[in-house]
Amino acid sequence: MSKHDGKRIGVLVMSYGTPESMDDVEAYYTHIRRGNAPTPELLAELKGRYEAIVGGVFPLRENTNGQVAGLQDKLEQLAPGQFSCYQGLKHAKPYIEDGVQQMANDGITEAVGIVLAPHFSTMSVGSYIKRAEEKANELGITMTFVKQYHMHPKLLLALTERVADGVARLAPAAGGADKVKVLFSAHSLPVKIRELGDPYEQQLLETSAAVAKAANVSDWQFTWQSAGRTREPWLGPDILETLPVLAEEGVKAVLVAPVGFVSDHLEVLYDLDIEAQAAAKKLDVALDRIAMLNRDPLYMETLAESVIEALASLGKE
Numbered sequence: 001m002s003k004h005d006g007k008r009i010g011v012l013v014m015s016y017g018t019p020e021s022m023d024d025v026e027a028y029y030t031h032i033r034r035g036n037a038p039t040p041e042l043l044a045e046l047k048g049r050y051e052a053i054v055g056g057v058f059p060l061r062e063n064t065n066g067q068v069a070g071l072q073d074k075l076e077q078l079a080p081g082q083f084s085c086y087q088g089l090k091h092a093k094p095y096i097e098d099g100v101q102q103m104a105n106d107g108i109t110e111a112v113g114i115v116l117a118p119h120f121s122t123m124s125v126g127s128y129i130k131r132a133e134e135k136a137n138e139l140g141i142t143m144t145f146v147k148q149y150h151m152h153p154k155l156l157l158a159l160t161e162r163v164a165d166g167v168a169r170l171a172p173a174a175g176g177a178d179k180v181k182v183l184f185s186a187h188s189l190p191v192k193i194r195e196l197g198d199p200y201e202q203q204l205l206e207t208s209a210a211v212a213k214a215a216n217v218s219d220w221q222f223t224w225q226s227a228g229r230t231r232e233p234w235l236g237p238d239i240l241e242t243l244p245v246l247a248e249e250g251v252k253a254v255l256v257a258p259v260g261f262v263s264d265h266l267e268v269l270y271d272l273d274i275e276a277q278a279a280a281k282k283l284d285v286a287l288d289r290i291a292m293l294n295r296d297p298l299y300m301e302t303l304a305e306s307v308i309e310a311l312a313s314l315g316k317e
């Protein structure tokens with residue numbers, strides 16, 4: 001194995017990617033749409049959402065950079081001199097293929113890939129892995145992948161702390177901690193994933209149930225968010241549909257726990273903090289959300305330990 005010959009193992013850290021600037025939004029959106037430019041209406045709508053959150057900075061870029069650096073530090077602590085992290089983004093530069101190419105340029109022949117999203121779907125993590133694998137095969141790099149880490153004890157602990165804090169914050173508005181409704185959420189996907197026997201929904205429910213249990217939350221449910229702007233049906237109910245139902249049921253305070261995401265970005269800062277927040281205000285429901293993981297040390301340990309485990313399960317030391 002590599003560590004015996006002094007060569008480092010590459011770690012390809014993959015994430016969604018975000019535009020570099022407002023002028024770059026169109027190219028980014030076109031890439032997401034597999035080369036089809038968005039209509040002017042769709043483009044204006046997306047630019048409007050970014051303008052509402054960014055003020056000139058796209059937070060996902062900083063956060064992904066920070067997570068890659070944080071993982072490198074953690075791996076250095078756990079296994080000094082053994083790993084080198086590279087970034088590979090799905091829809092922005094450096095693309096996944098660029099990250100693999102960089103590893104090859106640096107003489108890496110063995111690598112582990114991990115995505116900054118805890119739950120596996122063929123349409124999300126699966127497609128990151130496919131792209132990395134194709135490029136790695138082309139360049140003669142042997143790669144193994146972390147497919148999911150949605151039940152890693154340290155990830156669950158970090159989320160549990162946040163949910164417990166959030167429930168305590170909202171307890172006065174709800175009339176008691178036991179009256180706070182916890183809404184776990186994740187990015188919706190097209191309904192067709194169900195026909196593929198996709199584990200995504202099941203894994204999200206597993207994470208939610210485990211965190212609810214550990215945080216002593218009795219009243220929780222799962223809802224979707226951020227469905228794409230396409231004509232096919234997406235998984236629901238969406239949080240914007242769920243909130244009125246909860247208000248109708250007499251719920252006074254909702255804590256949103258977007259466990260499908262690990263960073264502050266558009267789907268959190270706009271879809272939840274602006275859009276869902278406005279909907280809740282209209283319904284006279286107090287809404288708060290848990291802080292995102294970003295560079296949380298427990299999340300960095302989750303990633304580092306998952307990388308090391310993936311390597312060990314290959315039968316290597």
Ligand SMILES: CC1=C(CCC(=O)O)c2cc3nc(cc4[nH]c(cc5[nH]c(cc1n2)c(C)c5CCC(=O)O)c(CCC(=O)O)c4C)C(CCC(=O)O)=C3C
Pocket residue numbers: 015016017018019029032033046058059060116117123124125187188189190226227228229230260264265266267
């Ligand atoms: C499963 C999943 C995750 C979570 C797992 C993961 O992280 O991978 C995720 C994360 C994210 N999605 C993001 C942004 C967008 N996603 C879009 C569109 C789509 N997302 C999809 C899926 C997912 N997306 C899908 C199936 C589409 C339809 C087009 C297609 O079939 O591919 C669109 C187009 C417009 C719209 O439809 O809203 C945008 C702008 C950002 C970056 C935000 C920022 O820049 O701060 C992040 C982290």
Ligand SMILES: [Fe+2]
Pocket residue numbers: 187
């Ligand atoms: Fe997305």
